[in-house]
Amino acid sequence: MDVFHGFLHKNLQGWFDPVLLKLQETESSIRADYQVRYQGFITKLLGLSTEADGVTTRTVAVHYQYPHYHSAMEGVSSLYLMRLPVSPTETRSFSLLFLNQVRLPKVLVRGCQRLIVPLIRRFLFMQFLLQDVEMMESEQRNYQMNPERRYVEINPAIIALQRLIVRQYEQFVQQSSQSQSQRDGGIQKTTTVAEALSSQVE
Numbered sequence: 001m002d003v004f005h006g007f008l009h010k011n012l013q014g015w016f017d018p019v020l021l022k023l024q025e026t027e028s029s030i031r032a033d034y035q036v037r038y039q040g041f042i043t044k045l046l047g048l049s050t051e052a053d054g055v056t057t058r059t060v061a062v063h064y065q066y067p068h069y070h071s072a073m074e075g076v077s078s079l080y081l082m083r084l085p086v087s088p089t090e091t092r093s094f095s096l097l098f099l100n101q102v103r104l105p106k107v108l109v110r111g112c113q114r115l116i117v118p119l120i121r122r123f124l125f126m127q128f129l130l131q132d133v134e135m136m137e138s139e140q141r142n143y144q145m146n147p148e149r150r151y152v153e154i155n156p157a158i159i160a161l162q163r164l165i166v167r168q169y170e171q172f173v174q175q176s177s178q179s180q181s182q183r184d185g186g187i188q189k190t191t192t193v194a195e196a197l198s199s200q201v202e
Contacts, residue, residue, distance in 0.1 A: 002158050008135055012127050021059065025160045027167065029065045032157040036060050036073075064161060066168045067091075076100055089140055097125050 009015075015036035022033040039055045059074040069081040077099050084092045099120070143149075153159055 002155055005135070008131050009128055012131070015060070018060075020155070020157060023157055023160060025164070028164070029063065030157065030160050030164055031061065031063045032160075034060045034062070062157070064164070066164060089144070095129070097121075 015038050017037045019035040020032060021035055022031075024031045035057060036059075037055055037057050058076065061072050061074075063070045067083040067085055069083070070079070071081075072078045077097065079098075080096045082094045086092055153162070
C-alpha cells in the first residue's frame, strides 16, 4: 500500500513525488490510487515518456484483499502478489507480473521471448523485489528487538491497512476460540452419551 518508499529504489530509477489520490476501505479490503512520476531507463524501455525531460506521470492503483496484493500502473503493468502467512514472522509469496507494452520490435519479441522474459525478471522485477524483501526483513528484525516501540505512521493507506490486519487477526482469534469451544463441547457431549449408554447396560 505504501508507494512513498520510492527512495528505497532510487538507484533503480523508480517512481518519485507520489500523491495519494483516493482511498477506499471495506471490512476486508483496501484500495489506494496514487499519482507517481517516473524518469529514467524504465520509462524509455516501456515507451512511457512523452516529455522532453523524460518524466512521465501515471496512476498506480494498489488493492489489498487480505492477505493478497494487486497493483497496476495505468496502461503499463499489473502485479499480483499472493501471500500465505505461515507463522507470526514469516510469509510465503508468489507473484505474477504482466507488462502491457515493451517498446521492442514484434519480430524481436517473438524470436527472443524465452530470453527476454528471464532478463526482465532478473534485471527489472527482481531488483525491486529484493530491495522490498530486505526492507521488510529489516523492519521485522527491528520490531522483534523492541516490540513495545511506538511507530508514527502518516500515510492514511498504511493506517487503513493496519486497521484491516488487526481486524483480520481478531476475527481469526474469535473463530479459533469458537472452533475450540465446539470441539470441546463435542467431546463432552460424546462422553455424556457414552456414560448414559454405559449406565443403561449396567
